[in-house]
Amino acid sequence: MATTNTLTDSSPTPALAGGGLLVVLPALHHEQYQSLFANLVASMPAEELLIAAPEGIQTDQYPALRFVSLPSTRSAWTLTAADFTSAYQIAEKNHARAILMLGPECDSLDPSGLRELAHAVVAASVDLAVSYYDLPPRAGLVNSSILYPLSRALFATRVRFPLAIDLGLSLRMAEQLAAAATRLVANNQGDAPIWPGGEAALAGMTIEEVDVGGRRFPQPAEMDLNTILPLVTGSLFSDIESKAALWQRARTTPPSRRRIPANVVSPSDANAEIASMIQGFRLGYTNLLEIWGLVLPPNSLLGLKRLSQLDGAAFKMPEQLWAHIVFDFLVAYRLRSINRGHLLGALIPLYLAWVAGHINVVASGVNPERHVEAVAAAFEADKPYLVARWRWPDRFNP
């Protein structure tokens, strides 16, 4: 009769010969674990793997795999500071050579993607391997509108998903991230996200983007945009604020090696959600103009006035206007012009306007990825505006 081994032991395992790859897993269902183990074994030699997973998983079907227990985290949709701290501690204790951190729902990752991520940090000596996901044109819009353009413009990295949930880390990169995470954990903010791209840029480490294809994405428990957008944007703004000395120096973004996928969206009318977003923006324009006036310069307010007069398919937020808006909100976040919760809440109608414009652009037949790249290029081109406002905010006070 076969016995079932259950992972409950937290004692360190014997060190892997020459240092293996530590694979850090989130809490998954039993079937998901089995599927993931099959993918891992298919993509890498099992004896080189050390799996760190929450206690209670059954390991009897893969005797070649070695397991250590990992404290489970509370976040179900992204990697948090606590995850990075635990990962580094386990890697150091077990003399791992590199770390593969996989996010929730990672059983849906393709084995080739897993292999590429692991290969980048184990064989190619890259410090940070970040996943590039194959997303539908209307998914990951916060990332496309704010996170990616800001990270690219300020940290000079072309990482398309700065908050990717599947990462490959060298040991020194893990140490750098754990140091950043420890400060948050010590301050009882273990659930806060960490921005690996910024940390890698700060430490001068090598970054590579790995195309892992499609995956099932976990959604935040709080599906409300009004909660999540301020949380994520506020976290990035704080990270940018703390690295001001780094990004104010002139840096050149490396040329893109990423292929822009073929245009898969046929020109069509945008759906009814656009009308709701435009309505949300107009409602914001009617009611929040006084608050926006504390943050945005007259030029941007004029641009918003013009935008509020556009209708239907003609509705599109100009790239430069959007870049200025995000930069001005970032400066206001730093200067604390108004309460930060209010500030990030007031950004939501403007973000909805960008989304409505983006969907209109995509519906007109433009490749969504090209539009996102155009937005990111506008952020890069206008970086001097941000630097000037950051350094001499009193020269212009809206």
Next chain:
Amino acid sequence: MFNILAVLVQASPTETTQKVYSEDATIWRHMSEALHLSLDRVVSLLIAVLPGILAFFVSLAVFTLVGMAISAILRWGLALVKFDDRLVRYRASGEWTPSTSPVAIVARASFWGCVLLGLIIGVSAFDASYATAATLPISLLPYLTHAVGAILLLIAGTLIARFLARSVLIGAVNAQLHYARFLSLGAKWLVLVLTAAMVLDHLEVGGVVVELAFGILFGGIVLTLALAVGLGSRDLVSRSLESRIERSGERTNDGLTSAKDGPGETIRHF
């Protein structure tokens, strides 16, 4: 007959004039005495209270100067140790996000703390000197100590009203409520009316009239807001229910994300 009349006409004006003059002198004397007494009383009161008033202003001025000095030292010292940067590093995404830099907050808090201390000491000195002259009642003086508390209440109430009004406005706009400004104004006036009632109660002005007026106003605003929200938020509730049903449908559909999805797909912000 004519003689008698002539005597009467000659004699009576002199007597009447003398009598009236005598009564006028008495009134003038009484008035003068009353004025002198009143002046004496006020002068005595001023003499009794003046040291207290002087102590109040001296205490306020001294502690304001001390506060300015402490504030300047704190600003200099905290800037030297880069307090703002350290705090940002240690709490990257904190819930509490003040609208001023931490150094400025600490400096201002120390300054206003000193001013408040000076105010308290000054008022207590004034109170002590007034107590010695308590035999001289001036009804406005007891309000001074209450007035300080009332002013603090008013400032706190106004700040809270402004903060809440902005929070409600932004939240309502993001929930796409068309009456967002109305809700925001309602929340603001609720707090302002409450503050005004508390201030008047603290000053002991109005008595029952204030309580009654406050009850009517507060109840009226709450009823108006409840009617407005109840009648106006039907769309919001139905939208919320629809999106919840759609969401549960999405969760049961466990498909992989793919770039081959058509243009009719739902929008995902994350």
